[in-house]
Amino acid sequence: MKKLLLAVGLSAFSIAAHAQAVEFVVADADGDGAVTMEEAMAALPSVSSEMLAAADTNGDGVLSQPEYEALASQ
Numbered sequence: 001m002k003k004l005l006l007a008v009g010l011s012a013f014s015i016a017a018h019a020q021a022v023e024f025v026v027a028d029a030d031g032d033g034a035v036t037m038e039e040a041m042a043a044l045p046s047v048s049s050e051m052l053a054a055a056d057t058n059g060d061g062v063l064s065q066p067e068y069e070a071l072a073s074q
């Protein structure tokens, strides 16, 4: 499990290596307290739709602050 997470983290890092992480409050453009997939892609253009889907750990279709920050810090 740890190895898998490390591998996922490393591949994400290589993709987003020089991306500037955008803070949750900035990424949440409409300020409703959740970052939609569209907002996340605008804030983190180097993130793939697969990474966004994986980041939505509770499967509600949007990223909460902890979900977003886990993605942004990859």
Ligand SMILES: [Ca+2]
Pocket: 028, 029, 030, 031, 032, 033, 034, 035, 036, 039
């Ligand atoms: Ca929002």
Ligand SMILES: [Ca+2]
Pocket: 056, 057, 058, 059, 060, 061, 062, 063, 064, 067
């Ligand atoms: Ca979610």
